[in-house]
Amino acid sequence: MPVDPYEIFRKNSGRMSESSVNDLWAGQVDALREWHVNRNLKDVCLVLNTGAGKTLIGALVSQSLVNETRGKVLYACGSIQLVEQTREKFESYGLKPTTYYNRKFSNENYDQCQAVCITTYQAIFNGRSKFFNEDIEAIIFDDAHTAEGMIKNHFSLDIRRQQFSELYDSLCSIFQPYYHKVGKAGTFAEIRSGQNAKVELIHPSEVASNKSTICSLLEKGGVSENTDTLFSWTYLKDHIDICSIYISSGIIQITPPFIPVSRLSYFNSEIRRVYLTATMLGEDAFIRTFSKLPDKVIAPDTPAGQCERLILFPAKSSNVADDLMAAKELVKAEKTLIITPNNAAASRWEDCAELPSRNEFPESMQAFKDSNSDDKIVVAARYDGIDLPGDTCRVLVLDGLPMGSSLIDKYLWESLKLAKSLRSIIACRIVQSLGRISRGLSDYGVVLVVERDYVKWLSQPKNQAALPEFIQKQFMLGADISSDAEGYQDLKKVMMQCLERDDEWLDVYETYMEDCEVEPEELDSDELVRFAKSEVKFSEYLWERNYAEAAKCLTEILNYAFAISDSLGAWYAFWLGYCYELAGDEQNSNILYRRATGVSKNLPKIFGAVESIDSLPTNQMVEIVNQFEVAGGSNLNIPKNMALNLQGLSDGASSNTTEESLRALGQYLGLDSSRPDKEVGVGPDVLWVSDNIAFCIEAKSGKKIKGSYTKRNVGQLMNHIQWVQDEHPEVEKIIPVFVGPEVSVSDSASPTEDMCVAGLAKFKVLGEELVAAYQDIASKAIPLDLSEHVRETLDLRGWNWADLSQNFDYVALK
Incomplete structure (x- = not known):
């Protein structure tokens, strides 16, 4: 039996029924040759753009591994529908694969x-x-970029209220x-009643102290018998106390904070793995x-998949007040695929599009594909597995940033704002989404991007840099066209120019794509890779209950993580604190918990220092x-390194150090203190919020202010005021403050009456x-009277x- 994949192709060429396959393309030949040379490596990733013949490559590689090893080789697909599509393709290439789903093998070829x-x-x-019990020689992961969510789902136990109401x-x-005890009874009651859409993370200490009761309730509730829960229950039943538990109005989700993928036998050193993907995930x-x-x-370098796209942002056009209505x-007159991140967003389209249920989806999608009318179909959180090439669909709407539909994804994005560590996943899903209606090099289509957070995310240079350069150019062109448009009619005109193949549009597109240059952005990639590796080791040791080794994994990256992102550092500090708690080190545990919650107010507080916070x-x-540390008995300590953390308030410190010290000062004042510009790439340098009053701080100490604050400085602060209004609608009063030299503004600047300035020395x-x-x-003080x-x-x-924000010694900016 031939082992060289090209030889397998040549030998099978007479048996092929796939009419479009006469010979291998140059990119396919290059990919197969390079893989064959490196076939003994344990982990090889093959990246081929949509339309570059990835399935044929997968077929030849998988059969090559079977012929070489004379053993069992698996080929993973995202759904049963894709299994059948892949089988049909393999058979058209003259191969005789086995399929397995619904606990049935289609033939004996795999076993033999x-x-x-x-x-x-x-x-x-x-x-x-x-x-798990098979002697597997190799696994091919098709569409490997989709695996993240599917693997995570198998380690997630979802208690859906509609299905398990009593539980x-x-x-x-x-x-x-x-x-x-922690003064959030009202919030918790609102979540349970469905009045609050927030996701709450239960403090792991509470999970540990109630472990036996939780496990007993889960068993009695039937999770070990229900087909929706029994598979994940098998993973989690002995590890409930080292999982994170999230509560929303409709679901309770139990899942590890970091998925212990390395514990699965498929990733041991004896098995070879091939990852097939059209969209390479970020390394982290x-x-x-x-x-x-x-x-x-x-x-391989191939233009396949570089389809022509007109990407429009209705929200960027003047005279468009509601981008959803405009979209x-x-x-209205076009056959359209609409992709949303969840069912709630999908329901926004129910007045004009079909919303198929999970069971109805295959039949509904096939009917949509076959339709020649202006039908519309909306799908939630389906970024792959939909192929609508050519005239089957030319228009795509992306409504809602694809940040993931699980509770842990929602919590990390909305509550912790882990923008940097989630960036590559979001970028990958965006690229996947674009490929649903654009398959071949000659394909073309129109994409409408809807919803404020989506538009804002794509407007940030570092987020754009996570996308392929070709797609970055398309987004830049679309942003320019949308900004120049004076309303719906202009957007409709250019949309129809694209769909009707107007020469003016084609010339503009071709010229822009050739002439546009993308400026490189630094994305902290090396640090994020290091963090991801530490997360993997932490999850492995924690799963084994080796708390000492687990703690080492996060300890060695903790300060680096805080330097990159306060939110990420807080997330690590929180779970490191729990690791110390499980190891019996209460002192270090409390220090880390307080460090975490001091930075991120949405992390659950440890209860203990105060008898009645209510x-x-x-x-x-x-x-x-909560800043004070109980040192044993009735002794209290101030926060560790408090004075050190405020040293950046002295002249001569770097901008980054000054901003971090201003953030720390807000934290020690008991405020919700953050650095939006650093953490999410937009917003003020420092933001202090409490009791519906906000300090919107632009730190100009350490930066050059040549005698006055310029029109640009003032405009930047105005933009950040708007950002605070958008992101914190609960805030009733915003005080915009320059922290820097107490000088006047330039003649061209027009500050608002409430803008002020205060020297760093204050x-x-x-x-x-x-x-x-x-x-x-x-x-x-002692713990019992600390609050007084x-x-x-x-x-x-x-x-x-309320008093400090009003009476602080700042001066009006004039």
């Missing part, structure tokens, strides 16, 4: 080691997979006392998905109380006074946020 077994990711990764209520009742995302980087990436009008009148007092004085006040409180001492200090010093 004569052919590959085409099956689903679900069949391979579910907790009771029959393949859902019983689990909520376990955690209700905790929310009373690849590691989180498959626990390692490929030993070799093979990406509906633009596609009685505290303001969020500010609660946060200050913040330094406040910081020094705050450290001294903390020390005084720690010297005379905090109350007295805030009243005496005039530091209650």
Whole structure:
């Protein structure tokens, strides 16, 4: 039996029924030759653009591995529908594969080691997979860029309220006392009643202390018997206390904070793995998905997949007040595919498009594909597995940023704002989405991007840089066209020019794509790869309950993570704190918990320093109380490195150090303090928020201010005020502040009446006074009366946020 994949192709050429395959393309030949040379490597990734013949490559590689090893080789697809499509393709190439789904093999060729077994990711990764006990020689992961969500789903136990109503209520009742203790009983009640769409993370200490009760309820609730839950239950049943638990109004989700993929036998050193993909994941995302980087990436240079696209942003056009309504009008007469991140977003289209259920989807999609009318179909969180080439569909609407539909994804994005670590996954899903209606080099289509967060994400240079350069150019062209358009009619005109192959549009497109130059952006890629590797090792050791080794994995990257992203650093510190708690080190555990919650207010608080937080009148007092560390007995310590963390308030510090010290000062004042520009790439340098009052801070100390604040400086601050209004609608008062030299504005600048400026020295004085006040409180308070001492200090010093924000010694900017 031939082992060289090209020889397999040549030998089978007489048996092929696929009319479009007469010979291999140059890119396919290059890919096969390079893979054959590197076939003994354990992990090889083959990247071929949509339309470049990836399935044929997969067929030849998989049969080559079967012929070489005379063993069992698996080929993973995303769905049963794709298994059947792939089987048909393989058979058209003259091969005789086996398929496996619904617990049935189609023939004996796989068992006899004569052919590959085409099956689903679900069949391979579910907790009771029959393949765990097979002697697997190799696995081909088709559409490897889609594996992240599917693998995560198999480690996620979802208790859906509609399906397990009694179990859902019983689990909520376990955690209700905790929310009373930490002063969030109202929020928890709103979530349970469906009045609040927020996702809450249960503190892992509460999970650990109620482990036996939780497991008993889950068993009695039937999760070990229901087909929707029994496979993930197999993974999680002995590890509930080292999982994260999220609660929303409709679902309770139990899942590891970091998926222990490396514990699966498929990723051991004895098995070879080939990853087929049209969209290469970012290296950090690849590691989180498959626990390692490929030993070799093979990406032949081919123009396949570089389809012509007109990408429009209705929100960027003047006179368009509602981009959703504009999009509906633009596609009214066009056959259109609409992709949304979830069912809630999909429901926005129910007045004009079909919303098929999961069971109805295959039949509905085939009917849509065959239709010649202006039908519209909307699909939620389906970024792959839909092929609508050529005239089957020319118009695509992307409504809602594809940040993932699971509760952990929603929590990490909305509550923690882990924009940097999620960037490559989001970019990959965007590229996947674009490929649904654009397949071959000669294909073309129109894409409408709808929804504020989506448009904003794509407007940020570092996010654009995570996309292929060809697609970056298309987004840049579309943004320019949309901004120049004066309303719906202009957008409709250029849309029809594209669809009707107007020469003017074709000339503009060709010229722009040839002349446009994309400026490179630094994306912290090396650091993110390092973090991802540490997450994998942490998850492995934590799963084994080797808490000491797990702690080392996050400890060695913690400060680096904080330097890249405060939110990411807080996430690591939180789980590192829990790791120390499980190891019995209460002191370090509390330090890390407080460091985490001091930076990210949406992480759950540890309860212990105060007997009754419910009685505290303001969020500010609660946060200050939580800054203190209980040192044993009744002794209190001020936050570790408090004075050191405020050193950037002195002249001569770098801009980054000054901004971080301003953020830390806000934290120690008990405010929700963050650095939006650093963490999400947009917004003010520093933001302090509490009790519906915000300080919107632009730090100009350490930056060159040549005698006055310029029109550009003032305009930048105005933009950031708008950002705060958009992102924090609960804020009733915004105080825009330049922290820097107390000088006037230039003649061309027009500051608003509420803009002000304060020298850095004033913040330094406040910081020094705050450290001294903390020390005084720690010297005379005990945990039981800590809140009263905090109350007295805030009243005496005039530091209650409503007073401080009003009376701080800033001067009007004129």
